[in-house]
Amino acid sequence: MHADAAQSAIDTFVSAFNASDDAYVTSLLSQALTSDVVLWGPLGRSEGIEAVERFVRDIRRHPAGPGTMVRCSGVDMPDEWARYRWVFTTPGGGPRLAGTDVVHLRRGLIDQMIIFAGDLEPAG
Numbered sequence: 001m002h003a004d005a006a007q008s009a010i011d012t013f014v015s016a017f018n019a020s021d022d023a024y025v026t027s028l029l030s031q032a033l034t035s036d037v038v039l040w041g042p043l044g045r046s047e048g049i050e051a052v053e054r055f056v057r058d059i060r061r062h063p064a065g066p067g068t069m070v071r072c073s074g075v076d077m078p079d080e081w082a083r084y085r086w087v088f089t090t091p092g093g094g095p096r097l098a099g100t101d102v103v104h105l106r107r108g109l110i111d112q113m114i115i116f117a118g119d120l121e122p123a124g
Helices: 002-015 021-032 049-059
Strands: 033-040 044-047 066-070 081-091 098-105 108-118
Touching: 002 021, 002 066, 002 081, 021 033, 021 044, 021 049, 021 081, 033 049, 044 049
Parallel strands: 033 108
Antiparallel strands: 033 044, 066 081, 081 098, 098 108
């Protein structure tokens, strides 16, 4: 798997959070994810593009207003797994959330995602 294909799928997924209209969310996710994608996130395990779409739309409807999601690191890709850091900010200095996603790619599309939101506590 080429890192360029992984980065493209990841950036397309991230762009779904920033789509100008909800109608574009489905299209962007279909370009980035397999139909049987599995998502492990803060609210548990979900399967399929529709489940990921609900997750994305929920984030897009943040109570503080529509935010902006960006990939804020490079894409580290050992073979078919990749990880990257992201940050989500809401308007006017509102809540900010950062985290790390680990994704598995199959034929250039994300088929598994693990979303880690927030920072890890220091050891000890």
